[in-house]
Amino acid sequence: MPGWIEIAIRSFTLLIVLFFLTKWLGKKQISQLNIFEYISGIVLGGIVAIHSIDTEANIVYGLIAMFVWFIIPFAVEYFSLKSKSFRNFSQGRSTVFIQDGKIMEDNLKKEGYSTDDLLEKLRDNNVFLASDVEFAVLxxxxxxxVLPKKENQPLTAKDLGLKLAPExxxxxxxxxxxxxxxxxxxxxxxxxxxETELDKMNVSIENVFLGQADNNxxxxxxxxxxxxxxxxPTExxxxxxxxxxxxxxxxxxALATENEEVKRMYEENSKKMQQAVDKVMPYLKE
Structure with missing residues (x-):
């Protein structure tokens, strides 16, 4: 078998195996890595790279090594879910950098963070003054x-006493x-x-690249x-x-009629309609 074909087959095989191993390790493996997941990810990638281009290396040994480096993180993750102390050991613990508006210099040094590093992390959270922060944890x-101080937090509907419809x-x-x-x-x-909504817009389904509907x-x-x-949309x-x-x-x-009975009827129905408007306003107001 020509060497280039063997390399292609080995690469494809190991890539498929690595895909399923990563998938079984869960989405957490590809989003926010802890120390152990970071190490295992590098090693798995190295095993695949070596056994893809080295035609003299036994591919079975590569699969065994990948299986071992899959089982270990999987077991660590399993025991981490069962034990808080083991989770603290394998994944590490959070470190408070700012508490009650005060920067914890000793914790910065413990994690190897300089003042510039802290300010950079704060800017990543759209905070440009350390004095605006009430609490920050690594x-x-x-x-x-980052938790900004109360006066620096954006206003919410709850702060304004507004009741909004669920969405x-x-x-x-x-x-x-x-x-x-x-x-x-x-x-x-x-x-x-x-189909009715698209007809109102004079559009056929085949011409729609993306269509989204809300709960209204x-x-x-x-x-x-x-x-x-x-x-x-204007509905x-x-x-x-x-x-x-x-x-x-x-x-x-009610204002136009001189009949008292009819006037009362219009006024009562006007009040009922106003009550209905008040009830549906949160659902219909843009």
Missing amino acids: EPSGTLS KEPQTVVMDGKVLLEPLANLSLNTNWL GQLTIDLYDDKIAVPS APLLLATMKKCQADLELF
Whole structure:
């Protein structure tokens, strides 16, 4: 067998094995690595590289070595889930860098961080003044978690005493010109609704590159042809405007009539409509 063919076969085989080993180790292995996962990742990559290009190396030995370096991190991860002390030993512990607005210089030195390193990490969290930080901790993965002081935190609806309607995540209902039935069902919608909404926009499903719907039943789309302008969804604002108009009309009717009984009827219905508007406002307001 020619050498280049053997190298190609060995590389492909080891790549497939490495793919499944990494997949079995979990998504954590490819996101935020702790010390042990970092080491095992480097070693596994080295084993694959060596046994891919060295045709004299026994590929079986390479597979055995990969299996060993798969079992060890897998076992460490398993025992880490069972024991907090073992997890602290294998993955490390968090280190507090700023507490109660005060920088912990001894902890910085312990982790080998300079003042410049700390400021760089703070800038990564969009914080440019250390005095703006109430608490900061270095995670075992190497990321710095930052809690700004209360006066430097952005306002939330809770701070303002506002009650907002619950909102579910939007669903992608059209992708690459094809309808996705499961996301539609998650929103309690169907293909008839989708076709109706696209008809309103004068668009066919085949021309839709991406279509997403929210829990209010509003559809937003992106077309293959970027030169075609697509109108923004207006269902919710129109419904709210219509309800407000009805309430205003009822008030006008009450003022226009001289019949006391009819006037009371218009006024009562106007109040009921206003109550309905107040209830649906969080759901329909843009």
